[in-house]
Amino acid sequence: MVLGLLGLGAAGVAAGPFLQRVESGLAQRDPSGLAGLLPGNNGFRYYSVVTSVPERSAADYTLTVDGLVDRPATHRLADLQAMPQRRLVKDVQCVTGWRVPDTPFEGVPLAHLLDAAGVRPGAKAVRFSCFDGAYTESLTLDQARRDDVLVALRLQDQPIGHQHGGPVRLYVAPMYFYKSAKWLSGITVTDAVQPGYWEGNGYDVDAWVGRSNGRDDAPTS
Numbered sequence: 720m721v722l723g724l725l726g727l728g729a730a731g732v733a734a735g736p737f738l739q740r741v742e743s744g745l746a747q748r749d750p751s752g753l754a755g756l757l758p759g760n761n762g763f764r765y766y767s768v769v770t771s772v773p774e775r776s777a778a779d780y781t782l783t784v785d786g787l788v789d790r791p792a793t794h795r796l797a798d799l800q801a802m803p804q805r806r807l808v809k810d811v812q813c814v815t816g817w818r819v820p821d822t823p824f825e826g827v828p829l830a831h832l833l834d835a836a837g838v839r840p841g842a843k844a845v846r847f848s849c850f851d852g853a854y855t856e857s858l859t860l861d862q863a864r865r866d867d868v869l870v871a872l873r874l875q876d877q878p879i880g881h882q883h884g885g886p887v888r889l890y891v892a893p894m895y896f897y898k899s900a901k902w903l904s905g906i907t908v909t910d911a912v913q914p915g916y917w918e919g920n921g922y923d924v925d926a927w928v929g930r931s932n933g934r935d936d937a938p939t940s
């Protein structure tokens with residue numbers, strides 16, 4: 720276990736000591752202790768804040784949209800698949816430093832789901848919940864309406880597998896990967912941002928890659 724922790728710390732070159740410690744503790748909760756390091760995982764590391772997450776089949780899966788909306792809805796996977804899809808190919812970037820370049824994600828723009836639900840005047844933010852029963856995330860309404868924020872159904876041109884948060888996860892392309900909540904089950908429109916799971920442990924709520932969490936990279940075009 721000591722060796723495992725040292726390995727994760729070394730991988731987190733770009734992160735501050737606090738964040739390395741937080742996600743090292745997280746990796747320890749992986750029951751096998753190995754999943755994140757196994758070859759054949761395409762460069763991703765497996766993360767979950769709970770020891771096991773029950774699988775949701777395509778037939779069982781639902782996504783609820785509620786809160787400050789005129790038309791609350793519960794979508795099944797087939798409903799989401801029938802909506803407009805957008806495909807993005809960008810680098811996945813975890814706040815501890817590991818990254819997966821040129822990764823295709825595809826799904827329904829979150830803005831489409833918000834428009835379908837009819838966001839009420841006065842709404843300011845969106846809160847995400849997960850069927851792992853523990854993880855939460857949140858975005859301002861302006862962030863949530865960006866065209867590079869998806870309710871993702873596909874990763875690397877395949878249905879998202881359970882380990883990666885399938886059948887449906889959030890994908891917030893311009894932010895560190897902790898914003899991309901796995902096992903997405905609820906979208907609630909709210910009047911204020913409610914900091915998510917890791918943000919209660921010191922991560923920035925506005926998690927822009929390169930300009931948050933202690934990073935101030937030179938601007939790129």
Ligand SMILES: Nc1nc2c(c(=O)[nH]1)N[C@H]1C(S)=C(S)[C@@H](COP(=O)(O)O)O[C@H]1N2
Nearest residue numbers: 763764765766767768813854883897900901
């Ligand atoms: N539900 C849930 N979503 C989550 C997490 C988590 O622990 N639980 N971890 C986050 C973090 S810190 C990262 S880096 C990515 C990891 O995604 P992966 O397991 O598909 O590599 O998921 C994010 N979304």
Ligand SMILES: [Mo]
Nearest residue numbers: 813814896897
């Ligand atoms: Mo992460």
